[in-house]
Amino acid sequence: MADPRTLTPSEIVSELDRYIVGQAAAKRAVAIALRNRWRRFRVAPELRDEVMPKNIILVGPTGVGKTEIARRLARLAQAPFVKVEASKYTEVGYVGRDVDSMIRDLTEQGVQLVREEQQRAVQGRAQEMSEDRLLDLLLPQSSQQGPGFTSDRSSTREKLRGMLRAGGLDDRTVEVDVQERATGNMQIFGAQGMEEMGINLQEMLGNLPFGKKTRKRKLRVPEARRLIEQQEAEKLVDNEAVVREALERVQSNGIVFIDEIDKVAGQGGIGGTHGPDVSRGGVQRDLLPLVEGSTVNTKYGPVKTDHILFIAAGAFHVAKVSDLLPELQGRFPIRVELEPLTQADLTRILTQPRNALTKQYAALLATEGVEIVFEEDGVQELARVAQMMNDRAQNIGARRLHTVLEKVLEDLSFSADSLRERAIRIDARYVREKLDKILQDEDLSRYIL
Secondary structure (H helix, E strand, C coil), rough: CCCCCCEEECHHHHHHCCCCCCHHHHHHHHHHHHHHHHHCCCCCCCHHHHCCCCCCEECCCCCHHHHHHHHHHHHHHHCCEEEEEEHECCCCCCCCCCCCCHHHHHHHHHHHHHHHHHHHHHHEEEEEEEEHHHHHHHCCCCCCCCHHHHHHHHHHHHHHHHHHHHCCCCCCCCCCCCCCECCCCCCCCCHHHHHHHHHHHHHHHCCCCCHEEEEEEEHHHHHHHHHHHHHHHHCCCCCCHHHHHHHHHHHHHHHHEEEHHHHHHHCCCCCCCCHHHHHHHHHHHHHHHHHHHCCEEEECEEEECCCCCEEEECCEEEEEEEHHHHHHHHHHCCCCCCCCCCCCHHHHHCCCCCCCCCHHHHHHHHCCCCEEEEEEHHHHHHHHHHHHHHHHHHCCCHHHHHHHHHHHCCCHHHHHHHHCCCCECHHHHHHHHHHHHHHHHHHHHHCCC
C-alpha cells in the first residue's frame, strides 16, 4: 500500500471497505476530509492558513459504524487521534472535565506517537548498546591484571556475545538498575485550568531529586535485555525534537472524534435554559472556541486548534442536529446520515471484513485445536436472528452480532479443551438448536439476546 498520507479519496474508501460494511456516503465524506489535509500543504503559503478543515457530523443509530469509521481513518492518516464522549464533559464551574482537556489528551497522543516512531528509528543502535551493557553485567571488570589479560577478556566477551545472540544465556540472571518514579495520589478538581495545573505539579515533583529513586532488580537475560534496550532507546531520542514534531502534527493533522454529541443538545431548543440543559448548553459554548480555532495551553506548550479536524457523531433519536447551538452547527458543515443495517449487511459483516467476527472466533478456538467452520446458511441464520432481535428489542446494530454469536458458541468455548482435533460446522440447524428455546420465550430473549 502507498504512503497512507498520500492516498486518494477512492483509495481511502477502498481501505475503509476492508473493515466496514456499507455507509458509502460517510466513507466518501471522511475520505475527502483526509485528502484535503494533503491538499492544504500544497497550497501557496499565503493561502494555506486560510484553508480550514471541513468538520463532519455523522448521524445514525448505534452500532452502524460511526466510531469504527473515525478509528480506521486515524490509522490511515497516521495522525494524532483521540475519541471522547461529549456526555463526559461539563460546563466550566461544574465538577468534571472541561472541554480543553480533549486537546490536552490529543497532544499527549501526538507526543506518544512521535516518540514511538523515533524509538523505532533508533532501534538498531539501541540493540547494539543494550547488548554491550548486558555483556558488561555478565562479564564484570576484574581486578586481576597481567600479560594477555586484555586479549583473554576480549576473547571471552566475544564468545559470550555469540552465546547471547544464540539464546544460550537466557537462563542466566543479572542485576539491572531500574529507575522508579515516586507517584502520589494527587487529584485536583475545580475550575478550568486546574486539571492542567495538577498534571504539571505532579510532573515537577517527579523530576525533583527526591521524586526519583533507583533500585536493583534481578532479571533473567531476555527480560533484562528488553528493559535495557528501552532505556537506551529513550536516551537516544531527543525529547525536545519529539515535542516540537508532535505539536506540529497535532496542530496540522490532529483528529478529535466527539461521540454522543446529541447528549449535549438541548431538546427543542438551542442548548436549553434550565435543569441539566444549562450544563449541556455550557458544554456547547465551551466547545465552540475549540472548533472555531483557539489556543489551548498544555504541558508541552500552547496548541492552536484552527486546523484540527473535528468529527462529531450521535444517534439523535430524541434531539436533532438543529437543537445544537446555531454557531456550533455552522462549524460542522458536512453532515452525513448513516443508514440502519439490514439483514444482508449483518451477513456481510459476519464474513467480509478483515476482522470479521467469524474469523475472530475461528482463530480463538483454533488455539485449542478446534476447527470451526461457518457454513453459509449458518451465517445467514445468525444474521436473521440478530436482525429479528434488533426489531423486537432496541436496535443496537452490528453489536447484536456479538451477543448472538457468544450465545451460540458458549458451549464450544467452554469445552474446547475436550474437543481437540475436531471440526465443528456451524450451520443453520446448529444455530437454531442453540437459540430456539431462548427465542420462543420473548421475555427471555429480550433479556439474553
